[in-house]
Amino acid sequence: MTRKALWLVLMLAPVASSGAHAAESTMKCTMTFTLSGWSAIYQTADGHGKVTCANGQAMDVDISAKGGGLTVGKYKIDDGRGHFSGVNSIDDVLGSYATANAHAGAVGSSHAAAMTKGDVSLALTGTGKGWDIGAGFSAFTISRAK
Secondary structure, three states: OOHHHHHHHHHHHHHHHHHHHHHHOOEEEEEEEEEEEEEEEEEEEEEEEEEEEOOOOEEEEEEEEEEEEEEEEEEEEEEEEEEEEEEOOHHHHOEEEEEEEEEEEEEEEEEEEEEEEOOEEEEEEEEEEEEEEEEEEEEEEEEEOO
16 A cells, blocks of 8 residues: 555545444434224234424334233323334334333323334333233334324
């Protein structure tokens, strides 16, 4: 390698490393959603929401939750909130998450769940109407709204 080429590589090294560092950083994203469903050992719920990220990106999404456990009830969450971490691009929030959840309520129903999908984590909370009790394991899927 010539001295001139070596000098050029040394000059560009900080630019390349700052680009790599930027690609490694993650941003925070939040989701507001509604979800309604039922459970009688098998659990199913569907809903929709909107994901908004710190960089200004936003996307309407459809939500589907399926699974089972020791659970029974019927509920509707009108003011759900989700907080994502480990997101590099808004598209990282799409896909299926593995989850464990707990819920209880009569008339006023409360739900909380924590889930992961690779490096992306999602914490959900919400209150709504219905009656339910139990704990279950399910697949929680977020897809781009149709």
